[in-house]
Amino acid sequence: MENIDNIYEQLDKELSMNGADNLREIRRGALEKFRRTGIPTTRHEEWKYTRVSSLFNKQLNLPVSGADLPFTREDLDALRLPGQAEANELVFINGLYSAAFSVIRSSGIEIVPLAIAAENEYAPIVKAHLGHSSKYHEDGLHALNTAWLRDGAFVSVKKSAVPEHPLYIINIADARKQHQFLQPRCLIHLAARAVLQVIDNNITIGNVDCLTSQVVEAVVEEAAFLEYYKLQHDAPNSSIVSTTHIRHVGKSNSHVVTISLDGKLVRNNLNIVLDAEHCESHMYGLYMPKGDDHIDNHTLVDNVKPHCFSNELYKGVMSDRSTGVFNGKIFVRQQAQKTNAYQSNKNILLSPEASVNTKPQLEIFADDVKCSHGCTIGQLDEDGIFYLRSRGISEDMARSLLLHGFATDILEQIKPLALRNYMEELINHRLELKEYEY
Template sequence: MDVKSNLKTAYSQQEGNSTHLASFQTENWKTFSGMGIPALKHEEWKYIPVKNIFKDEMNIAIESSNLEDTIIKKSILPGTEEANTIVFFNGRFQADHSIIHEKDALVVKSLETAAGDEDALFVEEHLGHSQAYHPDGVNALNGAFASGGAFIKLKKGKSLLQPLIIYHFSDSSNGFRFSQPRILASIEANAQITIVETYINIGGGESFTNEVIEICTGRDSITRYIKLQNEGKHSNHTGTTHVRQLERSNTHAVTITLDGAIVRNNLNMVMEDEHAESHMYGLYLLNGNTIADNHTIVDNRMPHCESNELYKGIMDDQSTGVFNGKIFVRKDSQKTNAYQSNKNILIGDQASANTKPQLEIFADDVKCSHGCTIGKLDEDALFYLRARGISEKNAKALLLQAFASDILGQIEHEAIKNYIEQLISERLSFQA
């Protein structure tokens, strides 16, 4: 069977329900059927051969989980043993494996449940909001499988003591695994949360995760979001993190990409009220044939909003780093401050970087800036370190770690920061 019939079978395999979710899925399936998978000529997918990921042998079927606790335990990020955890298996939310310690503050349930209980209105209003920013078959295909998703609610005025870590497991032991996790989160007024997402390919085969997470943030809430990608060379990823800053809220996102085959991250910040604040940081440290593409959107729809953005890339071997940063400042969004910077270092002779700032400004009283650089390691700095007796390899590692340090410094959670620093140090084979 080919990919399309496989997808169709899996789509109709989902159990029907009478909520908004059912019609949402139907609409998305229609959209997907109409649009298909974007080709390279699609401007938004210019550097990502996403069509190549969709192979006939892809295993799309919805299977019940055989996930073992030992595997989950092994994958827990060091130093986060006390954290609240959500587990997805092959793209589907696993309530049984998810552990919420702070139950008085945090509600986690299946999206299907939420679509039929007191949160139904919220689901109806916000689910699928990202589609307006990504009107393509990839987003729609995820929507068509939303029944396996999760719903997260952090209650008004609550601050989580521990982060909420979402583990996405893909089981590729029976062949190329396709997973489509869907998450809708509501961070209510004056609440504070750290959400971490990370991805684990078990089985060592090929995998493809196509994810959409939509987060709505309420008045004076603070949301910290970390996306860590270190899945391995056989893992493909297309993911959208879509944040609606509904009211005056503060969002801080850090996206770290250390490995993967073809990786596409969309990060959207939609500023829907005055004085909303967004911080977006990214680090992509690539080698081999990895292609990693970060597309970000800041949509300033109201006055007095502020956004800061810094993405840094280090490309070794034949890897490719792509950055596209859109900033929209709508007509009424006076007094917007929006800053964007993208810096790249090419290490490998065959490595490449593509960077494209895209600012569309329709208000006249704003401060916006953007800048991008692509370069090599500073030869003078390298010689200086070597002249003190530091080997060339360690000198390079020191300089690259220094380059990455201001992104890692943005991760507030010490244990997670240390863990990522260690991953990077090992990758650069720094020998103390």
């Protein structure tokens, strides 16, 4: 494909011209992997139901580092979520880390360009953990992001730090003039006993088609706690492939909630690697595509060490001609005895033209574990609708109330109150519950 060849040639030329740096080896290796594997197609088992190759039929433009952008701080102010104005902000504009727009308001957090972190006191952390997600993703799209990580960001949360404000990751795509192919990259490190709330949001301005390939890798040390909230409520001309890779290297906890409401094509890869004993992770997801939207959630829990616990609940509501995909995997390594792992996926189809493909999986190589998985696909409960109608509630309102109840299990897992209220408003608007008061 000519467009893909042009992307390869541009990156190959850049890596040949620039001087030596600590990221060159990993970038060059990733580019070679991209050359071998290319963009994934439906012939790849992991991409069987999600077609991304057609997105490259258009001439996609890679952003140029240091280029002048018609974007101001006033533009950012208009895009903020509730509660964000007082929070820490890590801003990517067209896939490139912007130090000028990023701001830290809490003590104990530091953000530096990834290229600088690879050369200063953070170099051992970068060397040990950057690119660990590539062990779980053999596709060329993920490799291409690594080949492009020149303008990534490194986030350090100091030992025992408990920031008073969350960290908002804002990925802004300027699609007002040309098709964009953006590849933001971030590495987050939580030192021992550190705590961090992360709220990840993608925003597209403009009406031109835009594709974002995002990779966020997080390292959680002993007794640390990471909360990660991913919000996907973007423009209909926006497509995103997002990889969130959380590696527990000490006894620690994580709590991840992914809410996917809008976007032409959405693919979420969530990896939880429990690489220390007595780790705990909770994963929740809600996806509600409409129209012709396609939302794909791939999750993976790798139990490397014994005595770990994970719990996963994903729910989907498909309407119109939309498509949902859920593929959840739980690996239990041979040495990971006493593992407890649970996984559940529940789906509701609101239209005969809507569809969902769900595939929960267990691969267990240990003999002393407690693991379960399950999935359901169905329609709204007619008995529930009849009951509400018998109480004087209209049929449309009854359906909306049942759907809201279906989604509540996930919304209640959003701990920041301002974000939860905002998500409630979005869900209520989607379900046309404007007249209903809680």
